[in-house]
Amino acid sequence: MRHSWSGFGIFIGVAWGCATATLIHAQTSGEVDSPQQFDRTHTEGPGDVKEGYESEDYVTRSRSLLKRRGIKKDLIRFAQNPPLGLPPVPVPAGNPLTRPKIDLGRKLFFDRRLSINDTFACATCHIPEQGFTNNEMRTAVGVEGRSVLRNSPTLYNSAYLTRLFLDGREFSLENQVWQPITAHNEMAAPSIGWVVNKIKRMQDYDGLFEQAFEGAGPSILTVGQALASYQRTLLAADSPFDRWHFGNQPNAVDDAVKRGFSVFSGKGRCIVCHTVSKDHALFTDNKFHNTGLGYAVSFDKEIGPETQSKTTRVQLAPGVFVDVDNKKIEAVTQQKLPNDLGLYRVTENPNDRWKFRTQGLRNIALTAPYMHNGQLSTLREVIDFYDRGGVANELLSPLISPLGLNTQEKQDLEAFLHSLTGSTVPEIVADAFAAPIGDLSAHDPNWAHENTLGIEQ
Ligand code: HEC
Ligand code: HEC
Numbered sequence: 001m002r003h004s005w006s007g008f009g010i011f012i013g014v015a016w017g018c019a020t021a022t023l024i025h026a027q028t029s030g031e032v033d034s035p036q037q038f039d040r041t042h043t044e045g046p047g048d049v050k051e052g053y054e055s056e057d058y059v060t061r062s063r064s065l066l067k068r069r070g071i072k073k074d075l076i077r078f079a080q081n082p083p084l085g086l087p088p089v090p091v092p093a094g095n096p097l098t099r100p101k102i103d104l105g106r107k108l109f110f111d112r113r114l115s116i117n118d119t120f121a122c123a124t125c126h127i128p129e130q131g132f133t134n135n136e137m138r139t140a141v142g143v144e145g146r147s148v149l150r151n152s153p154t155l156y157n158s159a160y161l162t163r164l165f166l167d168g169r170e171f172s173l174e175n176q177v178w179q180p181i182t183a184h185n186e187m188a189a190p191s192i193g194w195v196v197n198k199i200k201r202m203q204d205y206d207g208l209f210e211q212a213f214e215g216a217g218p219s220i221l222t223v224g225q226a227l228a229s230y231q232r233t234l235l236a237a238d239s240p241f242d243r244w245h246f247g248n249q250p251n252a253v254d255d256a257v258k259r260g261f262s263v264f265s266g267k268g269r270c271i272v273c274h275t276v277s278k279d280h281a282l283f284t285d286n287k288f289h290n291t292g293l294g295y296a297v298s299f300d301k302e303i304g305p306e307t308q309s310k311t312t313r314v315q316l317a318p319g320v321f322v323d324v325d326n327k328k329i330e331a332v333t334q335q336k337l338p339n340d341l342g343l344y345r346v347t348e349n350p351n352d353r354w355k356f357r358t359q360g361l362r363n364i365a366l367t368a369p370y371m372h373n374g375q376l377s378t379l380r381e382v383i384d385f386y387d388r389g390g391v392a393n394e395l396l397s398p399l400i401s402p403l404g405l406n407t408q409e410k411q412d413l414e415a416f417l418h419s420l421t422g423s424t425v426p427e428i429v430a431d432a433f434a435a436p437i438g439d440l441s442a443h444d445p446n447w448a449h450e451n452t453l454g455i456e457q
Contacts, residue, residue, distance in 0.1 A: 071430045086237045089160070104212045113440065174224040196223065259415075288343045293390070294340050295393040389402035
């Protein structure tokens with residue numbers, strides 16, 4: 001059961017999110033030999049298992065962090081032989097996948113020392129057990145609590161994206177990495193050279209780049225190539241839907257899912273943008289569309305009945321709720337959802353205002369909240385949003401209009417979306433838990449946070 005999302009959610013989300021970040025980084029980096037020791041319930045959702053939290057009888061099932069161990073996996077095999085439902089992985093000729101590169105990329109991905117003050121890794125926003133996104137924040141928060149424009153998207157299956165970021169401003173995973181590393185409100189490294197120098201001076205990287213890149217050391221090229229290689233292995237498919245639809249297993253899903261897929265591809269018209277091919281499905285056309293959500297924020301319009309309630313239900317403890325006046329919440333909310341013109345920011349073509357890239361829907365049950373700004377908390381809210389025809393505006397996509405779905409159809413559609421969680425997820429998360437996390441040591445160039453990297457002042 002997912003707790004409800006709200007304006008207040010952003011407010012407490014900051015505190016929660018930081019707590020989560022700490023949780024992630026407190027995980028042991030020890031490797032475990034026996035797969036039985038890995039508990040599946042800890043591969044999904046926030047660190048604390050919240051199922052049943054709305055009831056007074058809730059008993060925590062969370063375990064001590066030290067017991068939450070990882071198991072290193074051989075992720076390259078996912079990329080070499082993608083799980084059912086995914087096409088072959090496109091790998092650039094200049095950056096063939098190898099185990100040493102993937103291992104190095106994984107080490108970099110979890111390493112907080114790539115940020116200006118050794119606090120933020122990629123994994124702090126793309127949290128493995130939260131679908132490589134962040135379930136607790138609508139829009140991301142970076143170093144020192146700085147606000148980021150958008151919701152952290154999942155990195156599962158990002159290997160297939162032809163345009164990166166929700167406004168499509170990047171084209172390759174190799175180049176993409178430098179944006180979050182150097183963005184002032186994300187990891188805030190002062191420059192690319194600063195990061196490269198720092199990695200060169202961290203003893204635990206000695207020889208790793210040279211081994212992965214035929215003698216080449218850390219550089220703008222190799223850091224990007226290593227991180228891209230790790231991300232290319234994050235392939236989550238072979239879901240119940242895939243087994244039924246592509247694997248000819250009639251019993252892999254129940255009837256609600258089957259009916260839901262009919263709504264998805266028929267009356268709901270979702271499939272027009274969230275595409276399904278003959279032998280695989282990425283659920284995205286990799287194109288940009290205006291659903292009206294960005295427009296509604298720009299013009300401060302309501303997006304639907306669920307946002308018009310005057311109060312927000314906030315849970316204080318198991319079984320204890322209070323209804324808080326929205327005005328009070330707004331008074332303490334630091335920032336409203338930011339104005340975001342989407343693709344227009346890249347093209348400056350007025351017709352591109354509020355267009356965002358279609359997101360893939362695989363593993364969607366793991367990656368709430370939804371849309372570019374995390375404004376919709378649950379899949380049901382997303383379905384209701386489309387059912388109403390998005391938000392009318394002069395540039396609304398002609399492919400979006402009211403659907404007239406009945407309650408049964410909505411439930412079925414939701415069941416279908418829940419059937420898209422890949423069976424490879426627990427393995428990828430288990431592997432992530434085994435990654436080294438970049439603890440600061442007395443040997444590190446940034447020790448004592450002087451940020452000098454050993455360079456004379
Ligand atoms: C402060 C939080 C934060 C950190 C740290 C962060 N990201 Fe992200 N990431 C985001 C957000 C937010 C977006 C969406 C931004 C946008 O669309 O403009 C994003 C987008 C991406 C995308 C594009 C995904 C897509 O669907 O287009 C990739 C790939 C990615 N990040 C990888 C990384 C890597 C690799 C690192 C570490 C080097 C990293 N991120 C660090 C928040 C973060
Ligand atoms: C006109 C193209 C189009 C159609 C039709 C469409 N979508 Fe989308 N969908 C998008 C785009 C574009 C986004 C990203 C919007 C954003 O980030 O604001 C998106 C986002 C989503 C998301 C959130 C993904 C995430 O990770 O946050 C879900 C869930 C979703 N769509 C489900 C559906 C369903 C269900 C239907 C059918 C009822 C549907 N979509 C119809 C284009 C479309």
